[in-house]
Amino acid sequence: MTTKQVAVFLDRDGTIIEDVHYPKDPNQIVLIPHAVEGLKLMREKGYLIFVISNQSGVGRGIISDEEFKSVHEKFCQLIKAAQVEVEGFGYCLHHPDDRCFCRKPQIELIPKTFNGQPILWSESFTVGDKLSDLELADNIGAQGCLVLSGKGRKTQQDLLNAKRSHQYPIFSDLLSMAKSLPVQA
C-alpha cells in the first residue's frame, strides 16, 4: 500500500515557541498562543510534522551543547504535554560562516522519506517567521508560509520592500495557517 505523504516543515523559534534570541535557558521556552492547536489541526488534515531550526547560537559559542539539549528537551516536554506528535526534528548548529549545507534555507535537514515512503515535497509546506523559512520552501519546491509571530512582522515588511510579498501567504499564527491547508487523503 502506498499513501501519499506530505509534510509541514516548521520553524521552531518565533513560530512554535516565543522568540527569545539564542535560547539557552529552558525556563525561557514558552509556546506561542494557538501553536499547538495549529499543530494538531495539521495532523488531523493528514500532514507529517517536522521541526527544522537554525541554532547558530551553538556554533557561535553563545549556547553550550548542554543548554541546547535542555532547551530541546523542554520544547519536547511542552508539545508532548499538549499531546502533539512530531515526526522529527532537524537542527543546524553551525556558525553561518561554516559553509554547511544544513543551515536554512539550505535543504540538507529536510527528510526525503518517512517510514521508507517518499515525502512529496511539491505538495508540502514550510512555515516560519523569517525569510530563510520561506526560501527553504522555494529550494524544495514547496509552498512557504509566513507567520506574523516572532520576527514575522519585520519579515513581512522586508518582503513588501522587496516587492516579494505576493510569493508567500501570510498568517497571524500557526492555527490560521493550519486552517488554510488542504485536507490530505
Ligand SMILES: [Mg+2]
Ligand atoms: Mg524563527
Ligand SMILES: [Zn+2]
Ligand atoms: Zn548547518
